[in-house]
Amino acid sequence: LRSVLAFIPRLWSNWISLLGAVLTTVSALAIILLAAVGISRAGLESYTVAFLVMFLPALFVVGLLLIPVGLWWERKRNPGQTEDPVAQAFVRALQDKQARGRIVFVAAATFLNVLILAVAGEKAVSHMNSPGFCGTACHTVMQPEWEAYNRSPHSRVKCVDCHIGPGASWAVKSKVDGLRQVWGVMTDHFRRPIPTPVEELRPSRDTCEQCHWPAKFHGTRVALFPHYLPDEANTPSFNAVLLKVGGQNPRTGRHEGIHWHVSPEVEIRYEVLDRERRKIGKIAVLEHGKVVEEYKRSDGDGTSLGTRVMDCVDCHNRPTHIYDGSPQDAVDHALYAGVLDTSVPHLAKVAAEALANPGIRKDHAQEDIRKALEDGFKRAGAPVPAAPVLDGSAQALAGLYSRNNYPAMSVTWNTYRSHLGHQDTQDQFGCFRCHGGLHEGTFKGDRAPRLSQDCDLCHTVLANEENPEKFDDTLKTLLSSRP
Numbered sequence: 186l187r188s189v190l191a192f193i194p195r196l197w198s199n200w201i202s203l204l205g206a207v208l209t210t211v212s213a214l215a216i217i218l219l220a221a222v223g224i225s226r227a228g229l230e231s232y233t234v235a236f237l238v239m240f241l242p243a244l245f246v247v248g249l250l251l252i253p254v255g256l257w258w259e260r261k262r263n264p265g266q267t268e269d270p271v272a273q274a275f276v277r278a279l280q281d282k283q284a285r286g287r288i289v290f291v292a293a294a295t296f297l298n299v300l301i302l303a304v305a306g307e308k309a310v311s312h313m314n315s316p317g318f319c320g321t322a323c324h325t326v327m328q329p330e331w332e333a334y335n336r337s338p339h340s341r342v343k344c345v346d347c348h349i350g351p352g353a354s355w356a357v358k359s360k361v362d363g364l365r366q367v368w369g370v371m372t373d374h375f376r377r378p379i380p381t382p383v384e385e386l387r388p389s390r391d392t393c394e395q396c397h398w399p400a401k402f403h404g405t406r407v408a409l410f411p412h413y414l415p416d417e418a419n420t421p422s423f424n425a426v427l428l429k430v431g432g433q434n435p436r437t438g439r440h441e442g443i444h445w446h447v448s449p450e451v452e453i454r455y456e457v458l459d460r461e462r463r464k465i466g467k468i469a470v471l472e473h474g475k476v477v478e479e480y481k482r483s484d485g486d487g488t489s490l491g492t493r494v495m496d497c498v499d500c501h502n503r504p505t506h507i508y509d510g511s512p513q514d515a516v517d518h519a520l521y522a523g524v525l526d527t528s529v530p531h532l533a534k535v536a537a538e539a540l541a542n543p544g545i546r547k548d549h550a551q552e553d554i555r556k557a558l559e560d561g562f563k564r565a566g567a568p569v570p571a572a573p574v575l576d577g578s579a580q581a582l583a584g585l586y587s588r589n590n591y592p593a594m595s596v597t598w599n600t601y602r603s604h605l606g607h608q609d610t611q612d613q614f615g616c617f618r619c620h621g622g623l624h625e626g627t628f629k630g631d632r633a634p635r636l637s638q639d640c641d642l643c644h645t646v647l648a649n650e651e652n653p654e655k656f657d658d659t660l661k662t663l664l665s666s667r668p
């Protein structure tokens with residue numbers, strides 16, 4: 186014991202070791218305290234907890250490292266010692282009982298420290314990797330993403346599986362980024378809405394493709410798009426297409442259809458002309474690493490912000506943070522699902538207008554929407570429906586409003602729009618960013634250029650603005666077999 190007590194003053198012998206000892210002790214005590222109280226019940230602001238969870242273990246390690254650095258520095262300042270101090274210590278340890286005691290003490294202390302660090306580190310990392318932490322630590326900031334995630338097909342996939350993926354270097358990078366982001370939230374320096382696309386997102390070969398195999402053959406898929414006309418009867422006017430999703434055809438072995446872009450031997454590189462990746466410049470098609478075709482923008486290129494290799498996320502930018510598109514889209518789906526009643530005259534039009542009303546307050550959404558519905562029916566010259574119908578509709582619409590609007594984060598309809606389909610050419614969203622007819626092929630090889638707007642390239646249109654009652658039997662069967 187005497188030898189142990191004799192070692193402790195050496196920590197005081199220089200300021201670096203002293204600082205290290207203080208940092209280690211303070212952070213260790215804080216970690217133990219937080220672990221004992223239960224980090225979530227410590228009564229702190231949630232992002233303070235987030236910060237501490239990332240910061241304390243780091244502080245602990247830095248403190249621990251400073252101790253030997255200080256001792257080493259002290260020894261360098263003290264040129265009295267000529268022999269290798271490590272060898273010297275060992276030699277002495279073999280002979281001297283006191284030194285043996287010190288070594289045992291340092292070993293025991295180190296063991297204890299590593300234990301604390303391992304437990305704290307493991308706890309911190311698994312806590313930080315849980316979707317609950319990512320989604321709720323900075324509650325207001327992540328609320329849109331978190332809520333959308335929870336009702337998506339990926340709600341059982343961890344955030345880190347898409348945002349970080351496997352491997353230590355990305356894990357470290359993400360923790361450093363995370364610390365910076367949490368600091369941003371604490372000091373109120375962050376963008377509202379959070380910008381999309383995520384510039385530093387890991388290429389999907391290391392994330393999505395850990396679960397989804399790009400060559401998997403999805404074949405064709407019927408997709409139904411319910412719409413309702415803004416008339417008294419809410420007349421159904423449905424579209425249906427047979428999407429050529431493709432993949433590697435097991436029969437021919439060839440990669441075909443929409444998933445051809447991500448087939449193993451193909452790489453598509455494009456010039457990014459704006460941060461949103463909506464304006465796309467020159468496009469190069471590579472097969473087995475060689476450029477086989479190039480497309481240029483016919484309306485004159487902008488300045489390039491860099492080149493990107495196309496991957497899953499260029500189309501599936503909303504695999505899990507899925508919102509409803511426009512108010513009209515949301516109403517169409519609610520009418521189709523029976524959440525809104527198609528037999529209420531003018532409901533399709535009035536509901537979409539009510540939902541788009543910019544004056545809705547999120548915490549009084551139902552009340553405000555009910556009022557807007559009432560006004561809307563009057564304006565349309567239609568009878569205002571009975572109170573239960575009005576209340577039911579307002580409640581359903583308030584739900585739709587809430588999951589698409591987060592005023593605190595400036596998120597509203599179509600802030601986060603999907604790239605999976607296409608609107609008009611001007612809009613430059615979705616497939617038509619490249620397939621919009623603006624890009625002209627430059628090579629005159631024997632390959633037929635396939636960057637086209639030809640409706641049959643991507644799908645066969647099965648129904649175009651039709652009443653589903655008039656669908657032919659085959660289509661009816663296909664659609665009724667949908668889950």
Ligand code: HEC
Pocket residue numbers: 316317319320327330331334339342343344345346347348379380381382383384386498501502503504505506601
């Ligand atoms: C299935 C994969 C997947 C999962 C799981 C996932 N994300 Fe995302 N996330 C994405 C993709 C893809 C984007 C959009 C990237 C782009 O367009 O560049 C994104 C974007 C975001 C954005 C930027 C805003 C936006 O919507 O574009 C935030 C913030 C975010 N995710 C947080 C989370 C959180 C928090 C979780 C867990 C609760 C999570 N993500 C789970 C794939 C995922």
Ligand code: HEC
Pocket residue numbers: 338339342343346347389392393394395396397497498501504
């Ligand atoms: C950890 C595994 C995992 C990762 C990583 C993952 N997915 Fe998925 N994905 C799934 C599972 C499981 C399903 C099926 C969910 C279901 O049917 O309920 C699915 C379903 C899908 C679907 C079909 C959705 C639908 O509407 O039926 C798409 C599209 C998809 N994933 C794209 C992606 C993209 C893009 C990424 C990367 C950003 C990704 N996935 C990352 C596991 C994963």
Ligand code: HEC
Pocket residue numbers: 389393394397398399403406408428430443444446447496497498499500501605
């Ligand atoms: C060129 C755009 C594009 C790219 C790139 C792309 N997909 Fe798709 N994917 C689609 C479209 C379009 C669909 C059909 C969507 C629908 O059913 O509404 C689809 C459907 C899917 C489905 C669901 C299939 C089913 O049977 O329901 C999965 C899973 C999927 N994609 C995964 C991926 C993965 C993983 C990648 C990257 C390796 C990828 N996709 C790249 C456009 C793309």
Ligand code: HEC
Pocket residue numbers: 429440441442443445446453455465468469470478495499500604605606615616617618619620633634635636642643
């Ligand atoms: C970044 C640009 C880009 C985007 C975005 C894009 N494509 Fe393409 N697409 C291309 C290029 C380039 C080709 C190949 C042209 C060639 O072969 O000369 C192509 C070819 C195709 C083909 C023909 C594949 C085959 O079998 O040969 C289909 C189908 C297709 N795209 C569908 C889609 C769909 C659907 C979307 C939107 C969900 C989409 N593309 C989005 C660039 C793009």
Ligand code: HEC
Pocket residue numbers: 408410424425426428605606607616617620637638639640641642643644646649
């Ligand atoms: C580059 C590929 C591509 C081309 C070219 C293309 N489409 Fe599409 N189209 C799609 C995809 C992908 C979807 C499915 C969108 C989704 O799943 O949300 C779609 C959906 C649709 C829908 C249903 C949309 C809705 O909301 O009702 C219609 C209608 C449609 N396409 C018509 C056309 C017509 C007409 C043309 C020719 C001018 C055309 N498409 C050309 C890829 C394409």
